[in-house]
Amino acid sequence: MQIFDTGDVQLHYRVDGPEDGAPVVFANSLGTDMRLWDPILPLLAPGLRIIRFDKRGHGLSSCPPAPYSMGSLITDTERLLDHLNVRNCVFVGLSIGGMIAQGLAVKRLDMIRALVLSNTATKIGTRDIWAERIAGVEQHGIESLADGIMQRWFSDDFRATPDLALWRNMLTRQPDAGYAGCSAAISHSDFMTPTSGLRLPALGIAGSEDGSTPPDLVREMMDLIPASKFKLIRRAGHLPCVEQPQEYADILNDFLASVGHIPKQKG
Numbered sequence: 001m002q003i004f005d006t007g008d009v010q011l012h013y014r015v016d017g018p019e020d021g022a023p024v025v026f027a028n029s030l031g032t033d034m035r036l037w038d039p040i041l042p043l044l045a046p047g048l049r050i051i052r053f054d055k056r057g058h059g060l061s062s063c064p065p066a067p068y069s070m071g072s073l074i075t076d077t078e079r080l081l082d083h084l085n086v087r088n089c090v091f092v093g094l095s096i097g098g099m100i101a102q103g104l105a106v107k108r109l110d111m112i113r114a115l116v117l118s119n120t121a122t123k124i125g126t127r128d129i130w131a132e133r134i135a136g137v138e139q140h141g142i143e144s145l146a147d148g149i150m151q152r153w154f155s156d157d158f159r160a161t162p163d164l165a166l167w168r169n170m171l172t173r174q175p176d177a178g179y180a181g182c183s184a185a186i187s188h189s190d191f192m193t194p195t196s197g198l199r200l201p202a203l204g205i206a207g208s209e210d211g212s213t214p215p216d217l218v219r220e221m222m223d224l225i226p227a228s229k230f231k232l233i234r235r236a237g238h239l240p241c242v243e244q245p246q247e248y249a250d251i252l253n254d255f256l257a258s259v260g261h262i263p264k265q266k267g
């Protein structure tokens, strides 16, 4: 566990793996912290330099008052990766993390060799949806939104398991201001035009039961990037790295091999 002061916020981050390993950066979703990636990390190819962080207002990072702009979330990430001398990484972003990924790739292509855009879109939701969520969290707290969020995050089958409590607790322990702040950033973001200019290897991942960024929305975004790939994970909602970790990791390992980040997989 380490902390980096960007000048605006203190970001909690963690680096695993050898310092000279091929860098893979993970950016997680609204209402989750970096532990989102715990289920898949042991299943990834060995030797990678894995970088994770809690965006502002989440996890152990500091929590400035809401609202936040998408630009500030992108700049936070850029400063952290500059601090860690990251170049040519594969950047894996899920949901709002995927929006940060799109923005960072437009701004700093030198940092990013390839993109994985998981359960995300060029635009997520509408201004009205986000205004309602921000009002809900500001007036009644994140707990008041939690049941609806669990329905979008997870399939019916997963919601019937005891593990649901872990992820619900993760959500409800995020600061209200952090949730509202990032919701405002999403509300004002539309990456349609910048993302259509991206030219780099890219993979889209969708969950068949995703109530927030359904597969067609993810596919639509990937169609903007020539020669991109798309994978659909069945029996999973918005967080397929939690529900189907082996399949998610297999897809990532194949993609890492296809861009030369790890040796080609056998078989």
Ligand SMILES: O=C(O)CC1=CCC(=O)O1
Residues within 6 Å of the ligand: 028, 029, 030, 031, 094, 095, 096, 097, 124, 149, 152, 186, 211, 212, 238
């Ligand atoms: O709808 C949700 O709660 C899921 C979500 C939307 C943006 C994000 O990062 O997560």
